Structure formats: structure tokens, C-alpha cells
């Protein structure tokens with residue numbers, strides 16, 4: 060499906076759609092290079108675009124105390140002025156000095172292999188368009204606010220930054236082992252929807268939570284959700300929903316724990332997970348399993 064039909068010719072790369080939907084993707088993939096990156100077309104943003112970013116940023120910033128992890132709160136100011144969509148290059152300058160990462164523009168969702176290759180090279184892809192005003196509370200695909208505000212601050216944390224690179228390298232390997240589905244659950248339940256236990260209580264570090272006004276308090280405080288201690292194999296068997304708040308979150312003790320738990324070769328892990336799935340099936344969202352360590356709120 061060509062997103063630019065009737066508008067411009069897609070010269071470079073095939074567009075990527077979200078899920079099974081028929082809706083064409085939002086971004087202009089005709090601008091993308093072979094690796095799916097593109098220049099951030101900063102002159103294209105309208106005053107309304109900047110205003111949407113400003114309002115999203117202000118709403119989330121006000122919610123961070125007591126809900127977001129300290130590392131995120133400390134680093135969010137690295138995004139620069141909160142009143143307009145920042146230049147990716149300016150953030151990259153600070154990020155390279157901090158952890159050796161850069162951010163690069165992309166037209167939207169990109170294929171898994173391209174995504175993993177960028178992460179393995181310490182380059183984080185950021186969608187360069189912003190949601191429409193009527194999508195203020197919810198946008199289906201990740202936009203520049205989700206990608207920047209949600210993901211980029213923790214790339215300033217050295218341990219988390221290393222985890223992200225290792226994830227990319229692991230993803231390239233998972234592609235060869237046909238295990239991307241299992242690895243995608245790790246990304247979902249950590250990078251997007253992870254919680255961390257701190258002496259002050261549970262806090263969010265996942266980008267899907269931190270960029271969502273509703274899910275941030277839900278994930279940390281709602282009694283309707285379950286919070287289970289991080290367990291790699293359990294997590295790889297756990298289905299998730301993309302259209303509503305999560306009903307189960309996984310809790311890490313530290314970024315170091317996350318890095319170390321995911322550092323070994325996953326080849327035997329994938330085998331054991333497949334055996335467990337064949338024996339006992341996948342785990343539904345919100346399922347209660349005997350003997351699990353749960354966190355209360």
C-alpha cells in the first residue's frame with residue numbers, strides 16, 4: 060500500500076502499517092533513505108503542531124512527580140525547550156556526549172530489521188510528525204511526542220542506554236531465529252510498559268506509560284491492574300493488548316537487573332519458552348498465576 064498515492068512517488072522504501080489495519084500509514088516514506096531514516100523537516104511544523112507538542116509536554120510534565128522514575132525526571136529537561144517540537148540534531152549533540160546515542164528521524168513505523176539495526180548502532184528512530192489536535196488524548200501510531208518524550212530521556216541513562224543497544228543486537232539475532240514475536244513481548248513489557256521498584260514505591264520507566272496521560276497514573280496506582288516481578292520467560296509467554304491500558308505490568312528492581320537478565324544468549328531461552336507454550340499455552344493479559352511475586356499499591 061502506497062501512503063503517498065496521488066501525492067508523491069515513494070522512491071525509497073516500502074511503507075509500514077500498524078497491525079492488520081487497512082488504514083494507510085501517516086508518514087511520507089518517499090523521503091526515507093534505504094535504512095528508513097529521513098531528515099527532520101522542521102520547517103514543515105505549523106504553529107498548531109508546536110502548540111500540540113507544548114500542551115502534551117506540559118500535561119505529562121505535571122504528572123511525573125511520584126509516578127515517573129527519578130532517572131526519567133532528571134533527564135527529561137535534556138529534550139530542550141518544552142514549548143515547541145525540538146530539533147533532533149540539538150538533542151543528539153547532548154545525547155552523544157552523555158551515552159554515545161543519537162536520535163534519527165523516521166517517517167513512522169519501520170520494519171523490525173531496520174529498527175533493530177538502528178538500535179544496535181545506538182541510533183534511536185523518532186517519528187517526525189505530530190498527532191492532529193483531535194488526537195490529543197490518543198494516537199494509534201507513535202508520533203514525535205511519544206517517541207521523544209517517552210523514549211529519549213532514558214537514553215541519557217548509561218545502563219538503560221546499553222540495554223537498548225543490546226536489545227537491537229538481540230533483535231537482529233532473533234530475526235534469524237524466527238523469535239521476533241517473543242522478543243517483541245520483552246520490548247513491550249519493558250521499554251514500553253515497564254515499572255521499576257524504588258524505595259519510594261513503584262515508578263514508571265516505559266515510554267508507552269510515560270507519554271500517556273491516562274496510563275501513567277493507572278499503571279502505578281490503579282487497583283485494577285496487576286504488577287508482577289520481572290521474569291523473562293513468563294514475560295515472553297504473555298500476550299498483550301495494544302488498544303487499552305495494560306492489565307499486567309512487570310516490575311524490575313533496577314536497570315542493572317534488566318540488563319543482566321537479558322544479557323545471556325537467548326537461543327536456549329527461546330527454546331524453553333516455546334516448550335512452555337506448547338505445554339501450557341500463552342498467558343492471557345491479566346491472568347493470575349500461582350506463586351508469582353506481586354506488588355501491591
Ligand SMILES: [Fe+2]
Pocket residue numbers: 201205206209210251266267
Ligand atoms: Fe514506543
